[in-house]
Every structure is written in C-alpha cells, then in structure tokens.
Amino acid sequence: MKNKYTHHNNELTLNNVGEAVLLKGWVAKKRNLGGLIFIDLRDHFGITQLVIRPEHPQYELISSLKSEYVIEVSGTVLERENKNNQIITGQIEVDVKNLVLLNESETPVISMQEESESLEETRLKYRYLDLRRPSVQKYLIKRHEITQSIRQTLLNNKFYELETPILAKSTPEGARDYLVPSRLYEGQFYALPQSPQIFKQLYMVAGFEKYFQVAKCFRDEDLRADRQPEFTQIDVEASFITQEDIMELTEEVFANLFKNVLNKKITLPLQKMDYKDALNLYGSDKPDTRFECLIEDLTSILNGYAIPLFEGKETIRAIRVKNDKSITRKKLDEYAALVKKHHGEALAFLRKENGQLSGSIAKFIEKEDFILEDELVLIVPGKTENVLPALGALRLKVASDLNMIDETKDNLLWVVNWPLLEYDSEEQRYYAMHHPFTAPQDAHILENNPKDSLAQAYDIVWNGYEVGGGSIRIHRQQVQNLMFKTLGFSQEEIKSKFGFFVEALKYGTPPHGGIALGLDRVVMLATKTNNIKDVVAFPKTQSAKDLMLEAPDFVEPIQLKELNIKVDSKNE
Amino acid sequence: MKNKYTHHNNELTLNNVGEAVLLKGWVAKKRNLGGLIFIDLRDHFGITQLVIRPEHPQYELISSLKSEYVIEVSGTVLERENKNNQIITGQIEVDVKNLVLLNESETPVISMQEESESLEETRLKYRYLDLRRPSVQKYLIKRHEITQSIRQTLLNNKFYELETPILAKSTPEGARDYLVPSRLYEGQFYALPQSPQIFKQLYMVAGFEKYFQVAKCFRDEDLRADRQPEFTQIDVEASFITQEDIMELTEEVFANLFKNVLNKKITLPLQKMDYKDALNLYGSDKPDTRFECLIEDLTSILNGYAIPLFEGKETIRAIRVKNDKSITRKKLDEYAALVKKHHGEALAFLRKENGQLSGSIAKFIEKEDFILEDELVLIVPGKTENVLPALGALRLKVASDLNMIDETKDNLLWVVNWPLLEYDSEEQRYYAMHHPFTAPQDAHILENNPKDSLAQAYDIVWNGYEVGGGSIRIHRQQVQNLMFKTLGFSQEEIKSKFGFFVEALKYGTPPHGGIALGLDRVVMLATKTNNIKDVVAFPKTQSAKDLMLEAPDFVEPIQLKELNIKVDSKNE
Numbered sequence A, B: 001m002k003n004k005y006t007h008h009n010n011e012l013t014l015n016n017v018g019e020a021v022l023l024k025g026w027v028a029k030k031r032n033l034g035g036l037i038f039i040d041l042r043d044h045f046g047i048t049q050l051v052i053r054p055e056h057p058q059y060e061l062i063s064s065l066k067s068e069y070v071i072e073v074s075g076t077v078l079e080r081e082n083k084n085n086q087i088i089t090g091q092i093e094v095d096v097k098n099l100v101l102l103n104e105s106e107t108p109v110i111s112m113q114e115e116s117e118s119l120e121e122t123r124l125k126y127r128y129l130d131l132r133r134p135s136v137q138k139y140l141i142k143r144h145e146i147t148q149s150i151r152q153t154l155l156n157n158k159f160y161e162l163e164t165p166i167l168a169k170s171t172p173e174g175a176r177d178y179l180v181p182s183r184l185y186e187g188q189f190y191a192l193p194q195s196p197q198i199f200k201q202l203y204m205v206a207g208f209e210k211y212f213q214v215a216k217c218f219r220d221e222d223l224r225a226d227r228q229p230e231f232t233q234i235d236v237e238a239s240f241i242t243q244e245d246i247m248e249l250t251e252e253v254f255a256n257l258f259k260n261v262l263n264k265k266i267t268l269p270l271q272k273m274d275y276k277d278a279l280n281l282y283g284s285d286k287p288d289t290r291f292e293c294l295i296e297d298l299t300s301i302l303n304g305y306a307i308p309l310f311e312g313k314e315t316i317r318a319i320r321v322k323n324d325k326s327i328t329r330k331k332l333d334e335y336a337a338l339v340k341k342h343h344g345e346a347l348a349f350l351r352k353e354n355g356q357l358s359g360s361i362a363k364f365i366e367k368e369d370f371i372l373e374d375e376l377v378l379i380v381p382g383k384t385e386n387v388l389p390a391l392g393a394l395r396l397k398v399a400s401d402l403n404m405i406d407e408t409k410d411n412l413l414w415v416v417n418w419p420l421l422e423y424d425s426e427e428q429r430y431y432a433m434h435h436p437f438t439a440p441q442d443a444h445i446l447e448n449n450p451k452d453s454l455a456q457a458y459d460i461v462w463n464g465y466e467v468g469g470g471s472i473r474i475h476r477q478q479v480q481n482l483m484f485k486t487l488g489f490s491q492e493e494i495k496s497k498f499g500f501f502v503e504a505l506k507y508g509t510p511p512h513g514g515i516a517l518g519l520d521r522v523v524m525l526a527t528k529t530n531n532i533k534d535v536v537a538f539p540k541t542q543s544a545k546d547l548m549l550e551a552p553d554f555v556e557p558i559q560l561k562e563l564n565i566k567v568d569s570k571n572e
Helices: A059-063 A120-125 A134-156 A197-205 A243-260 A274-282 A329-341 A385-400 A443-448 A477-486 A489-502 A518-525 A559-560 B057-062 B119-124 B134-156 B196-205 B245-258 B275-282 B329-341 B386-399 B442-450 B477-484 B490-506 B519-526 B555-563
Strands: A022-031 A036-042 A046-053 A071-080 A091-103 A179-182 A189-191 A210-218 A230-239 A272-274 A313-320 A348-353 A356-358 A374-383 A412-416 A422-426 A429-431 A455-464 A466-473 A510-519 A565-567 B020-033 B038-043 B047-052 B070-079 B093-103 B179-181 B189-191 B211-219 B230-239 B271-274 B315-322 B346-355 B354-359 B375-380 B412-416 B422-423 B431-432 B457-462 B465-472 B511-520 B565-567
Touching: A022 A046, A022 A091, A022 B020, A036 A059, A046 A071, A059 A356, A134 A210, A134 A230, A134 A243, A134 A518, A179 B179, A197 A210, A197 A230, A197 A489, A230 A243, A230 A518, A243 A385, A243 A412, A243 A466, A243 A510, A272 A356, A272 B431, A274 A385, A274 A412, A313 A385, A313 A565, A329 A385, A374 A385, A443 A477, A455 A510, A455 A518, A510 A518, A518 A559, A559 A565, B020 B047, B038 B057, B057 B093, B057 B490, B134 B211, B134 B230, B134 B245, B134 B519, B196 B211, B196 B230, B196 B490, B196 B511, B230 B245, B230 B519, B245 B412, B245 B457, B245 B465, B245 B511, B271 B275, B275 B386, B275 B412, B315 B386, B329 B386, B329 B465, B375 B386, B442 B477, B457 B511, B457 B519, B465 B519
Parallel strands: A046 A091, A272 A412, B047 B093, B271 B412
Antiparallel strands: A022 A036, A022 A071, A036 A046, A071 A091, A179 A189, A210 A230, A230 A510, A313 A374, A348 A356, A348 A374, A412 A455, A422 A429, A455 A466, A466 A510, A565 B565, B020 B038, B020 B070, B038 B047, B070 B093, B179 B189, B211 B230, B230 B511, B315 B375, B346 B354, B346 B375, B412 B457, B422 B431, B457 B465, B465 B511
16 A cells, blocks of 8 residues: 655654655644744654755745644755754654645644643543544554454464354343344343353354454443443353363463563463462452562461450451551551451551560560561451451552552463352352353362362453453253252243253353453553553543543434333433 | 364374374264264364274264264274265274263254255254354355455554444434443433444544454344344545555455455456446446446437337436347336336337347337347336436346356456435435545535535445445545535534534544445355355344344343333334
C-alpha cells in the first residue's frame, strides 16, 4: 500500500540530509523565533521539526496555522543547529518548500500535551482527542502487539481461531446477563455471553480438538477499577490433553509475550503454589509474591498467655514488618478498619524498639523472643476462613505504605489444587467453586468425601492479579451425574438449568479442558497502569456509561413497540 | 504442547510400518470379518484403520464398542492387505495391542455419514454432532484459514488490529438496531453496532492511521439465505490515503487469500466497472461476469414498429440467449412473473427457429435481422430504473436454468463511480446512497449539480455477490456542511442525528477512508456453498432462532424488573 508520504515523522536522521521528503501530520507546536517559524509536525509515529523562512511565499498562511491543523509538507532535510538528543529526529529539520493545508481544527477542548491536566470525565467525553496523545496511544499499540503475540503462539501450536455467537442465551448461574429483546418472539430475549464456555466445550464435542478465540464477554455487574461491562478474553480449549499440557501452553504464551513485546524474560516453568499455601501464607488465592511478609501462625505461642482478645479463638495469625515511623497510631486504626472490612474480628499489634515491647497486647507478653528488635507484628485472631483474607488484605496495604514492592518485577505463578466444592453452611449444600463442569482430581473422593475433593483447576496470577483461569472439564456422564448429585440437583433442575449442554455430553465427548486469559488485565499489567480504562479504546465509566457516545440513551417509542417491551418505571 | 497421541489419524503411511503408535479418536465404523474386527478411527484430521484379532485379551470389550465411542489405542503399524487408495492412511492398519475406552456415546440422533439425510432443523438442533462430519468441519477450517490470511496481509501492511465496543448507541439511520436495556439508567438502552463505522473514523481522528478489526456486526432485519442477524466484517480504515490505495490493499488481501488458502490465482489489477455500465449491461450493481448475455438497448430498433406493448415507453431493453427447448411457454410465464416481481412492466419475447420468427410480438416485426437463427430474445419495456434491474434478475435466472455459469470460475471486480445521492421523487429530497460521510469526487459538482455528483466509493464483487464496500470519507467541515445542506438537514437535525461525531470532525480530522469485507460471504464464495449457515459455527434460522441453544427464550421476571422493562403484549 502506497501512502503518499515519503517518511513517518519518527524516521529522518542525519543520514537523510539533502533528501527531498513529503511529510503529513498534525501541527503539535508552532514558534516564531526572529521571523523563523518552527513547527513540530506530529503523526502516529513521532515528531519532525519543520522550519519556514520569512521569505517563504506561503509565510502568511503558515503564520496562521493553529494547533492540530492537519498539513502536508514537501521540503529538504537539513542538519539542525540546535540539536535535540531526546528524539530520533532531533538532529535534523525539514526546510519547507510547499505546504498543503489538509484540514483545520478548532482549539482542542482538552490539552494535547503529554501531561494532561484535564478531568477524566472530559477526557472520556473527548476520547478521540485524548487518544491523540502518544502516551495514551501507546496503551492500545501494546494491546495490539500483545494480542498478536498470544495469537501467534496459539497458531504455532496448531490451534484454530473459531467464532462463537454474541446473541446467545441467558445462563442460570453466574453473573447478571445483558439481555437483548427479540422482535420476532414476544417476551423472549437473547443474552450476551458472559464467556464462550459452553460453545468452546461444544467445539470439543464436535471434534475440533484445538480452539481459541479473542472473545468479547459481557457482565452486567457493578464495576470496579479493574472491570468493564464488556471485556476481552483469550479463550482456549483443547481435547485429549491434561492439566499439564494447558499449563505448559499458557507458559509458552506468556514467555513469548514477555520476550517479543516487553523485551523481558520470565523463567519457566512458573512456580506452582497450592491453593491452601496461597491462603495460609499470602491470605489470598492470587498471591503477590513480589515481596515476602508471609502470614505466620502464632496460635501456639500466644495461646500460652491469658490475652482476653484471643481467648477461645480458633487461630491467631500475624504478619511482621519493619517498625517504620510512618505507621502511626492513626495508621494502625486505619489497618484495624481494613481488617474489619475483610471480616477479621480485631487487630492487635506488638512492636519492639530499643528492646522495649509496646502495643495493644504488650502487657500480657512474658517471653518476647518471637519478636525481633525494630519489628512490628500485626495480629488477627478469629476463624481461619476470616483471619487469612483479612491478613492478606492488610499485607498488601502495608506493603504499599512501606514501599515494599519492587514495581519493576513481574512475578507470575500458578495456583493449583483448588477445592472442587465450597460448602455453604447456611444453606447446608455444596456449590461448585468454579462451575459444575470442572473435573475432580479423583472421582472416588468426590463420591466418598466431597469436602476434601480437589479440582483439576488452575489460575495464573501476575503480580497479585488473576490474569487467567481454567480447568479440565468433566467428560464422562457418570462423573457428571455424581457431581450434580453432590450439588443436590434434581433431574428437573439439571434439565432446566443445563439442558441441551448435558444432552451434548452424551454423544462421545472427548477428554478436554482449557483456560481463559483476561486480555484487558494482561495489558494493564504489561503496561504497568492500574486503570483498566487506559487499555480500552472506548471505555465505559464505573456506572457503565460511554460519555463520548452518550450511551445508553433513550430510543424512539417505535423501537420499543417493535420489540414488544415497554419501560416499567419505578416511579409509577 | 505435548498431546499424548503419537500421530493424528491422517498421518500413518507405509513409512511407519513397524512403529509403535498411540492414537485417539472416535469409532467411525466397526466391522467384523470372520472374527477380525476392523475399526475406522476418526479424529479431526482423518481416519486410520485399526485391526483387532480374535485372540486379543480385550476382544469382548472391543466387540461391544459402538459408533462414536471415544477410544485411545496403542499398537503397531502394519502394511494392509486390501489397500485403499482414496485416503492417505489407506496403505496401513494398526494392529491394536491395548485399548482404553475414554468415553461412551448414545446412538447419535443424526447420521454421522458424510451425506446426511437429516433435516436442516434437526442438524441445527444437534449442531455439535453435525459439526463432527469432516465435510461440515471443512467450512469452519477454511473460515479460520481465510481470516488468518486476511489478517496477515493487513499486518504486513502495518495495520493495527484494534477493538471497538459492542455496547454502543442506536443510530438514527440504517437498519433496525438490536437494543440492550440499561439496568442503571431507567428507560435507556445500548444498541449493538451495525458496523464499527463511527469508531473506525474516530480512530482516524485520534491519529491511529491504519486500523483493522475482525468485527461482529448486528442487524435486526428479516433474514435472507445470505444474511445472519450477527455477521462478521473485516473492517479497515486508513488516513492520508486515496481510493486507489484502499483498492490496491484490498486486491492484495484477495490475491493472498486465493494463493495461500484456495491454491488459485487471480489476476491483478481487478477489472474496474463503472456503476452505470454495471447497471446498463448487467442490470445490477453487483454484476456476475462469469457469463456474457449482456443487456442490449433495442429502443431505436423496436420503436420503429407500432407495437402496442412498447408504445410511449422510455426504453426497451433485452437479453438474448440460446433458444433452448427447456424454455417452454410455462417457463416464459415464470420469467414474466420474475420481471414483474422486480418492478418490470412486462416481458415480451421473440425466437427464431428454422428462419421462422415466433413469440409474443412476432407479428409486428418486419425486418428481423437483429435476431439470429436459434436465438431467444427476452424484452422488457418501461422506465430505465425499473427495466434494468428486472432484466438483471432475469439474466441470472436464465443463466442458471441454461447452465451458462462456469461454477469453477472466480470473477472479482470493482464497481466504481457510484452516484453520491439518490433522489426520492415522492419525498422530493436527496438521500445519501451510502452514508452522509461519503466524500464526493468533486465538491463543486455537489454544490452546483447535486444529482450528477459521484462518490469516492467502491464495492468489490465476487461472482455476483457484493463481498465488500467502502469509500473515502468527508474530512473537511465545509464539505460536510454542504452535504448536510444538500440532504436538507437543519442544524438541530444534524445535532440530534449525528451529534458527537460531527463535533469530532472539527478537531483536525485527517483525510481518510476504508473498506469493509463481509467475512461470511467471502467464506461462502471461497467454499462454493450457497447457504451462509454452512460457514457459521452456530447459526440462526431465517427467523433468528438458535435451535440448539433454544434462544431467544423467556427469562426470569426479576431480570426484567432489574432492567426496568416489561413485556408489552400485543394481545392485551
């Protein structure tokens, strides 16, 4: 494809001096220095300096150019007097012979400078201008590169990239669905898929053996900073494979991504951590291993003293950190609130300074050799299932406060040996920890001792974020029936909840399994931003609004009439 | 990625004789010949014959295997006695040492044979079984290969693959939108995009310069055989380019597709046909040039005779074909009905056999040298705008009836020089032939003589199907305002209809344009099927139903309540 420019604006160097060139782009900056006009011409790739002399026949026109005007210039490359070593083209400038004004621009509503001061709301409304800034474009270019790298690894492994429907069906469990009213069937609805899970398993039933897709998924949930109502998933499924095969493939995907896109190296195989170790040591099923500060069990030590706060508690766990001055009494109150927010009962603390023990429970402690000089020990008593997540959250908070995290590090690891089931003691029934199609490691244990049953499931974690998860699926009817029985489903419930999919499993389903990677999160971590909106071209706000499109919006009454629906006002 | 099989079932040949192998797959066929059991083992790639001898310790188990059971076998490759030269593995068989039953299967509801007799409805309901047949899988594998080939050409040309939202906004013109009720904003709706048109133009405004996407698009229209409610579009846009650049790029896309996927060659550059020639000669804006039979203007010849049917008609046009016996009186009635269906006024005909002229208007003709021996001339009088499409439709029908089309041919061409506007004489106003952002070839003609204004628009046609279309877009405000003025829009209408997009054009929009290719149609033509459902993994019926999912479907009342909508029954 021939574009009519001779070079991008990041290309010209001293090697090009004397050449006649044609450039196109936007007026990024214009200065007049003693009659000489200098223009920074910007395109997607970079910036080239133009120079226009006072005797130029178009001098008047060029003087009137404003920021963000689109121009085309032909001219000659000259060596620059005042060189700029910050940019590739800093050694040269282009002496403009002829200029064509391709388009004008009103004064941009938001600043086009790299460090924009504009409010996020304004930037989202004028996203097409915000995206013009090279630092913002960079996120989407990386997204492109990452997607291609992942795709290439899967293609190298002979996976087919296959599509699945967007107009699908509401699923009985999981998150809230986005619905689409049907015009032809009154009162009926399609649903946008929360993931292509069912379809990719059907591809396996159909014998396609190796499937992947860069798939759009939809969840109508209240949003957090790392969630969007529509998100993109690298969806993978294969037949005749084991958990190890999928993990090895995924590691190859990440190793290539680091090597080819991020110019970094990760060491394979990745660490594999047991789910129960992740919880016991990090208080999280997505442990951030970039820093130590592991959770310790102080039950046997502290139970020796008659500390009223700890009396009759199932467990007493703690993390120990440097006794930093920044951890004030006020800070500790904040930590106590955080612990409570995560269902911890209380936070006790001990510090040792100049051999002196202090802190909320210091007066009870007789033998203090479990705490070192200059240490602060943060202690949470209670039920294990509450204590661990509370300390996990506290661990992250303290690490952030004390700058314990090396942000240049990229720690990836697997969490494996997940429980298959969760027991809900209120409802007195089991729930599937992932979904009811996840295969148990041992069907006999599922039958005889369901609460100890482990799943053939695996999550991949990057710097404390879950960036992917998958499992081997149940492919045998007997095991599937056992699973449903354990979950307490009746035959009618199975039919109504899982219908045609259970039917499909009857016809010679091969052993299969897969994984799904959250592309948005992967890009977020790869580009070291913590706002998912940065890596989505046209993102929605926390309240699922597109400020640029002004969507959602009201529609014409005829549209609703055709769809056989009407608005059911809460105010009526 | 290590799979635990040693070979796919299309791999073993005489070169492997004596090797120990491990194979996996489905029991496609099983026969017992004098105690020897032969099994055709099928996987995604092909079939390998297994042989089990009567003395085999698992003989009883193997005897009980049924069609579509999933098995794993280890054994030794032997040269076959009765060779089959139809398949790659036809020279060998595998002497089974050990067999593992991976899964059982109920008797499939639809035939697994290549030539399925099952009804389309049944096949769609059990699509996962239908897809197991190699001939059906082939369509989706080609789809995968075609998509990768197109992507690779665009990547080679430095295009970025960038995503756009699915939860977007209802557009005021165009086809009917699929709507998605918002839970958080009562009475408001998202719309699924009919195409990413606005977003790709915004990528250009934002300076991304070269964009493409394999994009899902949605139209809630009544369906035809070559349409689905959701379809996939290869969406392309670039800045600082001309119509020729986009056409050249598209030709490279198709040349690579033919070469790399179809093992065929197309000659570049493709033919470029004027829109008005397409209409005048083929009666269609998507001419099928695989056969001649061009439309001729017989006005001056036939106006010489006083033929009542032709009196006062604007034009008289005709096609001439071989006077085939199969074109009976009944057939001609059928043709006359077809002409009327396409708004033609009437069909007259003339045939010459053994020097004798016959036909509906034969008695009026004095000088018959315009019709040759053994010819049949089919004549339609009336208004040019009605006559040409009617003859275009008739031309296709006759060609099909007389087997005039060489189905092995692949004729691709461009239709160019489209009118910019269509005049609606009832409403006495102009409409944009494509959309109001399509650039005119000459803004002065648009200003002074709008009905003669041509567009910088281009469609690519393959064997009479439009497989893509695009245009250079308006990038200057003055031209955009002129266009809106010509279309008769008030300032308020512009704001309400095109809102933020017109706003975006103000801020230094670069010259840009693009194209969109209909992937489903491309695959349909590449695989020589005429049913679009063949090339879609999980298709919907003509009435937009997914028979496998049973979607659309009723949902729980709570779901509608949360979305602030209720069903507005037509029966109430």
